[in-house]
Amino acid sequence: MDDILIRMEHVEKWYGGFHALKDVNLTVRRGEKIVLCGPSGSGKSTLIRCINHLETIKSGRITVDGTALTDSPQAVDMVRREVGMCFQQFNLFPHKTVLENCMLAPMRVRKLTREAAEATARKYLDRVRIGNQADKYPAQLSGGQQQRVAIARALCMEPKAMLFDEPTSALDPEMVKEVLDTMIGLAHDGMTMICVTHEMGFARQVADRVIFMAEGEIIEEGEPNAFFRNPRHERTRAFLGEILAHH
Amino acid sequence: MPHLGINEITFLAQGLKWTLFLTAIGFCGGIVFGLLVALGRVAQNRALRMAAAGWIAVFQGTPLLMQLFVVFFGLPLLGVNVSAWLAVAIALTAHASAFLGEIWRGAIQAIPKGQSEASHALGLHYRSRMFDIILPQALKISLPATVGFLVQLLKGTSLAAIVGFIELTRAGQIVSNQTYQPLFVFGLVGVLYFMMCWPLSYWGRRMETRLSQDPR
Ligand SMILES: Nc1ncnc2c1ncn2[C@@H]1O[C@H](COP(=O)(O)OP(=O)(O)O)[C@@H](O)[C@H]1O
Ligand SMILES: [Mg+2]
Numbered sequence: 001m002d003d004i005l006i007r008m009e010h011v012e013k014w015y016g017g018f019h020a021l022k023d024v025n026l027t028v029r030r031g032e033k034i035v036l037c038g039p040s041g042s043g044k045s046t047l048i049r050c051i052n053h054l055e056t057i058k059s060g061r062i063t064v065d066g067t068a069l070t071d072s073p074q075a076v077d078m079v080r081r082e083v084g085m086c087f088q089q090f091n092l093f094p095h096k097t098v099l100e101n102c103m104l105a106p107m108r109v110r111k112l113t114r115e116a117a118e119a120t121a122r123k124y125l126d127r128v129r130i131g132n133q134a135d136k137y138p139a140q141l142s143g144g145q146q147q148r149v150a151i152a153r154a155l156c157m158e159p160k161a162m163l164f165d166e167p168t169s170a171l172d173p174e175m176v177k178e179v180l181d182t183m184i185g186l187a188h189d190g191m192t193m194i195c196v197t198h199e200m201g202f203a204r205q206v207a208d209r210v211i212f213m214a215e216g217e218i219i220e221e222g223e224p225n226a227f228f229r230n231p232r233h234e235r236t237r238a239f240l241g242e243i244l245a246h247h
Numbered sequence: 248m249p250h251l252g253i254n255e256i257t258f259l260a261q262g263l264k265w266t267l268f269l270t271a272i273g274f275c276g277g278i279v280f281g282l283l284v285a286l287g288r289v290a291q292n293r294a295l296r297m298a299a300a301g302w303i304a305v306f307q308g309t310p311l312l313m314q315l316f317v318v319f320f321g322l323p324l325l326g327v328n329v330s331a332w333l334a335v336a337i338a339l340t341a342h343a344s345a346f347l348g349e350i351w352r353g354a355i356q357a358i359p360k361g362q363s364e365a366s367h368a369l370g371l372h373y374r375s376r377m378f379d380i381i382l383p384q385a386l387k388i389s390l391p392a393t394v395g396f397l398v399q400l401l402k403g404t405s406l407a408a409i410v411g412f413i414e415l416t417r418a419g420q421i422v423s424n425q426t427y428q429p430l431f432v433f434g435l436v437g438v439l440y441f442m443m444c445w446p447l448s449y450w451g452r453r454m455e456t457r458l459s460q461d462p463r
Contacts, residue, residue, distance in 0.1 A: 052368055080370035091365035095383050104379060105369035150365075157369065 002066055005030045005161055005192050006051060006083075011060035013046055013216075020046045022216045024060070028161070028194060033187050035203040035224075036196045038213035039239060044196040047213070048163045051194070052083045065160055081109060084154030088166040090146045092138040098125065098149050099134040102156045110157065117156075124152040128182050144175030148182050161192040168199060198243050204228065212236045249431035255422045259432075262418025263439060269404040269414060272336045274397055277343025284348025286377070289355050299348065306345030312406045314338045319410040335407045339400070346396050354389035355381055388458060394451035398444045415439060 006028040013021035020043050028034060036044050049055045051062060053069060053076045062069040064079045093101050102121035106112045112120065125131040128148040130141075138146050147167055154162060164183065168176045180202050187193060187206040197203070203210050204224050211221040212231070220227070220236050231237045251259075287299030306314065318341075319334040329337070358381055366376040386393075408417035419436035423429040 054364055054367060077370060080368060085365075085368040087361060087365065087368075089359075089361050091359075091361035093362065093365070093380055095387070104375070105371060108372070108375045108379070109370040153369070 003029050004063075005032075005065055006194070007061070007063040008047075008051070009061040009063075011047075011050060011062060012058045013043075013050060013055060014058050020216050021050070021057070024216075024218055026211070026218065028192060030160075031190050031192055032208045033191075033193045033206050034195070035207040035210045036194060036213065037198055037200075037203070037210065037239070037243075038219075042213040043216040044213055045165050046216075048085075048165055048194055048196060051163060052080050052085055054085075077109075081157060082160045083163060084157055084159035084161070085163040086147065086150050086154055086165065086167045088169050090138070090143070090150045090170070092146055092150055092153070094138050097135050097137055098130070098141070101138070101149060102153045105153070106156050120156050120158075121152070124155040125149070127155070127185075128152045142175060143171045144178045147171065147175075147179045151179075151182055151186070155186075161194070162186065164193065164195040164197065166196050166198075168197065200228065200240075200244065212239065214239075249428045251422070251426065251428075251432075251435075255426060258422055259415070259418050259435070259439075262413055262415040265407075265412060266401070266404050266415040267443075269335060269339060269407055269412070270397070270401045273339030273343045273400050273404070276336065276340025277347045277400070280340060280344035281347030281351060284344050285351035285355060288348060288352040299352075303345045303349050303352075306342050307349065311338070311342050311403050312409060314342055315406055315410055331411050334410060335412060339404070339407075342403070343396070343400055346399075347393065350389050350392045350396060351385060354385035354392075357388060358384050391451045391455040391458070394447055394454070398447050398451075401443060401447075402440065 004027050006026070008024055008026040011021055011024040012019075013024075024047060026034075026047075036047065038044055046055055050057050051064065051069075053071075056071065065082050067075055067078050069075050069079050092098075093104070096104065099118065099121055102125060103114070103117040106117040106120055107114065122131060122134065125134055128151055130145055130148050130152065133141060133145060133149075138149065141149065151162075151167075167183070168179050171179065176199070180199060183193070183195070183202065184206055193206075195202070195207075207224045209221055210224050210227040212219050212227075212233075212235075214235050220231060220233050227236075228240065231240055284299050284302055287295045288303070290296055290299075315335065315338045318329070318338040319331065322329050322334065322337075362380055362384070363376060366380050371379070404414055405416035407414055408420075413421065415436055419432050423432040426432065
């Protein structure tokens, strides 16, 4: 089995006349944890959204678990089955209970029976320590609880990799930790993860590699200790100075 | 003391029955085709979007009376023979589909983008995305407007008199002419309309307040 789970080669992305990703190359090994950081508007969201085809690329190649991600529905389906995603705004389905949120995709996409889907949902809800809220609606939960449900919902598809797009940015400070702890637990269980986040403590603790982006390009990447101790590029230094000053 | 005989009352009741029946036909047909129009309006395919937009523009931009005329007198010219009631059913359905389609299009587009993105990310296909996620939320927020249109439609069925339907308004006219009690008869007809429309309007408004308070 190929050791590389996600591979991006010479990826170019344009929004109309705006060049959002410039020759992005990235390989993610199985089990690897990557933290993606950079100033707002640098293309971090765009990069991870290309991986599960929420955005289409202009040129280049993206491969997930050996499948080339083309525009063909089969390739898109396959990739979305294997890659889970969590959003800054949670995006839970407000008209469905926590349990139903978690059961829907396994039933519709993986064709699990209701019983099997419920068992899976309860397993992952317990794992994010929110099993006792299964019958509530998202609006009845705190932000931190909602984000943990969103993580459980993605895990119910038993993905091979998880994408996180600033999962703690919309949270009140006191709720950040519970979500980060959940993500750390996931990392320890061996999940392959790409996390867009400015939580540098998290990066130090779990990341195998930190990647810094600016203006649509990957400027610098490295193992966290080296990355934080002596960033090579001026822009990285300026960025780190700024966010570390805020924390 | 104004009064009506049993025959007149039965006649008005028949008219009332037709009004309710035409409303039900138009509304049910409108729900089915309005859903198609709304889905067409938000489709990926440009031709579908244009076709749905054209449909809405035509039926919102012309009077219901003219739509009834066109179906009733126009279809026979094309060699399609339609009975009065089929013509009215077709016209009311088309009319309602355009209005409901537009109401629901707005509601679908009011659902935050994150909902369909999350659905995509989970691998859900069009059908599940629409019927499990988007439409339940969209139809819920559009309920007050939908009920509001139902009231309009109920009142609009009085125009069916023009192609020979003896619905409530036309029945009232006939009874009034026979009994020489226009004030009393039309007063009664008005009360009957009010008794059907006002509870609906009230229900719609109640729902609107409830929706604005419900966090779901
Ligand atoms: N749908 C879009 N249409 C046009 N421009 C977009 C769109 N999405 C993002 N952009 C632009 O692309 C750039 C990168 O956006 P994004 O990937 O969201 O950055 P980040 O997540 O790093 O803040 C930004 O300048 C943004 O304005
Ligand atoms: Mg972003």
